[in-house]
Amino acid sequence: xxxxxxxxxxxxxxxxxxxxxxxxxxxxxxxxxxxxxxxxxxxxxxxxxxxxxxxxxxxxxxxxxxxxxxxxxxxxxxxxxxxxxxxxxxxxxxxxxxxxxxxxxxxxxxxxxxxxxxxxxxxxxxxxxxxxxx
Numbered sequence: 001x002x003x004x005x006x007x008x009x010x011x012x013x014x015x016x017x018x019x020x021x022x023x024x025x026x027x028x029x030x031x032x033x034x035x036x037x038x039x040x041x042x043x044x045x046x047x048x049x050x051x052x053x054x055x056x057x058x059x060x061x062x063x064x065x066x067x068x069x070x071x072x073x074x075x076x077x078x079x080x081x082x083x084x085x086x087x088x089x090x091x092x093x094x095x096x097x098x099x100x101x102x103x104x105x106x107x108x109x110x111x112x113x114x115x116x117x118x119x120x121x122x123x124x125x126x127x128x129x130x131x132x133x134x
Contacts, residue, residue: 034068042072044119048111049080050104057084075117081107 047069051058062080069076081103083089089097095104 034072039073042069042074045074046077046111046114046117047074048077048107050082050107051080052083052086054086055084058082075114075119077107077110077114079103079107079110 049062049065049069051061051065053061059082062082066076066080081100083095083100083104089095089100095101
């Protein structure tokens with residue numbers, strides 16, 4: 001999808017589910033997507049977080065995604081899901097671990113449940129988020 005098409009599509013969405021494969025270093029693909037978007041595309045949108053890792057539990061990746069979303073004034077679902085050691089838990093495109101599958105399904109259910117949540121009223125902290133109130 002071209003950046004202009006994804007920007008147009010993102011303005012119509014009421015929620016996002018952001019996923020990230022965990023690699024060493026920064027998150028360039030996400031940064032590139034965000035370069036084409038602004039607060040209008042993300043503000044007051046519901047976001048669910050999912051991380052997939054080849055190694056151990058990817059808590060740092062989820063923390064980074066949560067911080068980015070909060071900086072964009074998104075409403076991040078408290079529940080998050082991760083697939084650690086993905087090669088051991090995914091086969092033929094399907095999650096084969098029942099506990100991980102349950103977490104991912106719960107994330108999807110909560111994304112639907114909270115898709116139209118009312119945003120919190122503005123507060124001092126939100127006014128300090130430069131660019132958010134433009």
